[in-house]
Amino acid sequence: MKILVCITKTPDTTAPVRFSADNKEYNPAGVAYILNPYDEWYSLVCALELTEKHGGAVTVINVGPADNETLIRKALAIGAADAIRIDANPSSALFVAKQIAGYAKDKGYDAIFCGKETIDYNGAEVGPMIAELLDLPFLSFANHLELDGRKAKVSRDIEGGTEVVEVELPFVLSAAKDLAEQRIPNMMGIMKAKQKPLQVIPPAPFEDKAVIAVYETPPAKSSVRLIDPENMDELVRLLHEEAKII
């Protein structure tokens, strides 16, 4: 089976969050980037497990600049067979989805996998957008998947519980925690990754419908108010009278 796995980069969780002087741009100075954990740990690894069990290969696709190639090679080191990079700044979710759907539409993929969301903007939009653009079913927040022939049984996270559904290939899926176990690339994988094909293709023209006009940093939190552990009546009084939340 052929699976297309969408990967993106995000700032590491511990990276500083700073903006340009006019607050219109994110300032990447000093920021370490990682592959989005949901893409790398769960989506990519689940796709690899499926191809290891049922045959076939995983292609990773990224919309981004040439700097991203180090992270794309990491996905190849983990086990993807080849990679596509669409050479453009991922300026909005719909832009990214249109590029990926445009590339995938006549390639006959059995499934397209995404992470459930990125850890910086938490949009969770690209997956369902690709599904709509390709007129495919979409399974969000998958935490378990079993494939039997062309039929997949997928368990997905919903508010306060789980839903188990059945669907036939092809479909688009977004991966949540527990869909797979993170894999660390080994030396052999890293060596092989250098030789694997990474094709760069130009973007299709598209005008963004949603842009970030300005960023704002919330006021710094005032320091913690410590309450005497013997006096919980005081804490309750503050939550009731000062914070007015209970």
Next chain:
Amino acid sequence: MAVLVYVEHHNGAFKKTAFEAVTYGRKTADSLGVPCVALVLGKADGAGELGRYGASRVLQVQDPALENFDSQVYTAAIAQAVQAAGAKVIVLAHTSNGKALLGRLAAKLDAGSVSGATALPTANNGFRVRKNVFSGKAIAEYELKSEYKVISIAGNSIRPDASGSPVAVESLAANLPAPKIRTLELKRIEGEIPLPEAEVVVSAGRGMKGPENWGIVEDLAKALGATTACSRPVADSGWRPHHEHVGQTGIAIRPNLYIAIGISGAIQHLAGVNNSKVIVVINKDPDAPFFKAADYGVVGDLFEVLPRLTEAVKKMKGS
């Protein structure tokens, strides 16, 4: 022109997030000077009650294809209602199903979208909507430049306003594709407010020492009418169920009150709870990093502090 609100229900029951979405839609519609139309898909009695939250019309599509959730079918139904209502702004709750619909609708309508908005749109400088980004460390203001605009509203961002009156439900016929997804099983924890909707959350970590000690956490949660949560190590070691895990790889929440008990406050945990309005941290280690993110802190032995806090809450609620 109109604002269309897609209103989610579970087996006919509307939840707080649904009322929030209708109130958000109504306030948006008021600022644009247009009607607010609510849309209900599938079987739900009493949809006219949504008028109380500000819907000037309620449309309902009943079709066997809507019995279980399939985002492809639901998107087709919503898109037809958008045309029927003449809507240009579409509002949804930022729930697990709402997120799937947001992306699909934006793609279908070639619309600008904002996922997880935390404030009402403003229109004096383009159509702008704010949301939290970078785990609550910043706010991004999006400008939507398209004819259609789709917004999902983060839970607990607006207070439902029930000052309106019920309206009549209008039935809408829709031409729907057959579902491709078959629901085999739906397991929801009964009798508890799901974490993303909870206003008060009591959360505990490794400081509890073992699952057998959770009674005092549950007692406090019960006294406060709160939902219980836990840190990642606790869920990973099977002390508590996976759906209670809050943090970067678990659920991100934004309750009014988050009480963290015996959780040190790793950055990945904070990423999921930073947007809580008030944070109380109880930990015996005064150097626990969580205190830096807290509004109120208690340095002490949680096995002594917790029962004392529960008693104090009961005393206050009883008075």
